[in-house]
Amino acid sequence: MNNFNFDEIIPRRNTCSLKWDKAASDDVLPMWVADMDFRTAPAVLSALQKRVQHGVFGYTKVPDEFYRATTRWFARRYGFCFQEDKILYTSGVVAALTAVIKALTKAGNRILIQEPVYNCFFSVIKNNNCEVISNDLIYQNNQYTIDFEDFERKAADCDTAIFLLCNPHNPAGRVWTREELTRMGEICLKHKVLVISDEIHCDFVFAPHQHIAFASISEEFRHNSVTCIAPSKTFNLAGLKIANIYAENAEIRQKIDSALHANELHEISPFAVDALIAAYNHSETWLEALKIYLYKNYLFLKQYIATHLPQLKVTPLEATYLVWIECKALNINSKEIETLLFEQENLQVNAGTLYGAAGEGFIRINIACPRALLQRGLEKIRTVISN
Ligand SMILES: Cc1ncc(COP(=O)(O)O)c(C=O)c1O
Known part of the structure; x- marks a missing residue:
């Protein structure tokens, strides 16, 4: 093969x-x-070799093909369609989470997570003066599931501003089903909690499971969420520092964009650009x-x-x-x-x-x-x- x-x-x-x-x-x-x-x-290696051969490594202007390659990948593989002008690039998903939290919370806000979960979720929340509130996953018979009653109780807390979803989940290894995502999304809508969906691991979903992008479930979810995606886990490019943020809602997107600029998180290297395009288009x-x-x-x-x-x-x-x-x-x-x-x-x-x-x-x-x-x-x- x-x-x-x-x-x-x-x-x-x-x-x-x-x-x-x-x-x-x-x-x-x-x-x-x-x-x-x-x-x-x-294909990624050849693109990078070509860039090295060129030998000039000045500041980067991100070309249209970067956005096209990204949107096509998600549309083709997951039926997750979004417009190119709704993407913001940055140097990594952790940087993206930092910018989103900075842009959309006030000090003392609570951010809901589902422990056990990716360790940097704790640091990005605390470093932005917010509080962690956990809807611990239920571990029973060697399987992880969600405690929805506890989820709703914590989402309903008036200090809870954001639910930071890990979809699929690291380290529980779960691929959330459409039903699970829908139930969590409905609760978040009801209690005006914005969903940040970290989907960095979405390309490593094993059959028969299927990745469902949270924002793709409904128009309401699309407007009440921000999705973080990257080719870095998928193609082993973590050191090249590249990720994208998709935010449908214009006001939210503008706030995130300002936070990226205010914190100088809006610069990426030409290697990151070339690698992403070669990865999504040819790999x-x-x-x-x-x-x-x-x-x-x-x-x-x-x-x-x-x-x-x-x-x-x-x-x-x-x-x-x-x-x-x-x-x-x-x-x-x-x-x-x-x-x-x-x-x-x-x-x-x-x-x-x-x-x-x-x-x-x-x-x-x-x-x-x-x-x-x-x-x-x-x-x-x-x-x-x-x-
Ligand atoms: C869920 C999750 N989000 C983000 C990251 C890191 O992303 P980045 O290297 O783009 O900051 C990891 C790395 O393990 C991860 O597991």
Whole structure:
């Protein structure tokens, strides 16, 4: 079907890689922060090589093709249609969330999240003088669901200004269904809570699940939401710093635009522009092959754990390449597990509590690496746990 070699082990030590160079030792195997150990898509590489060959790297004017490539990708893959002039670009989704929160809240406002959830949600809320309020997800029978009564109670709090939705959800691995999204969206409309939908992981949804863009559900939802999207997880471009914000509502969009400018978050590099265009226009085959490889990694991990570590429970992976593993049977807390894995076997994973108190008893493992590395990581876990 293709000749992409996801088994190739590409050395990343001493490449200014946060993932690989954070720890001093050469022996460390990092399976924590969410970037992949694969080379990006060939079309992206050629576009970047062409840019380097040109050799002049002045200030950037973002061309029309950047917007066209973005809107076509979402329309084609998810039936999520929006106009090019309703997009604002910035250097990352976290920067986007910062600008949106700055633009649309007052100090002391509450922002509703669903713990356990992506750790930067906490920092962007707190750094903008707002308060976190969590509608913790329900974990039962190895599955995550939403406590809608609690959701409504918290949305109805008059200080709650925004619901920060993670769609699909990191680290729970859930792809929210149309019914779940509709129910949450209706509650937010009723209580005048704006929805920010972080959809950065939407390209890693595994069949039979389907990504539903929150804003695509109804016109009312479209006007009551802001969507953050990026090619950075999908094509492994996090270091190139690029993301987009789609806001249908003109007043909201203008406020976000002002916040981006006021905080100098509106500049991107020519590499980011070229990479996005090549990714969205010419790299779909690569992505489909990658998704197959990633899902096989997940099945490999599940099988390994079922065979050698039956005391651990792997949460179903509907989306993302971040596997969420329940370790409660070990009777030690998740931070201690993280420390033991690092100190005894040089393996870096994330403790579940990084994603809020509701993550206690879990660890998160990044499986976006060649299968041989994944196997090495699993063997390290087995060694530590059997000790
Ligand atoms: C849900 C979510 N949003 C945003 C980000 C980071 O986005 P960026 O690197 O564009 O700031 C991540 C990275 O893991 C993530 O999981």
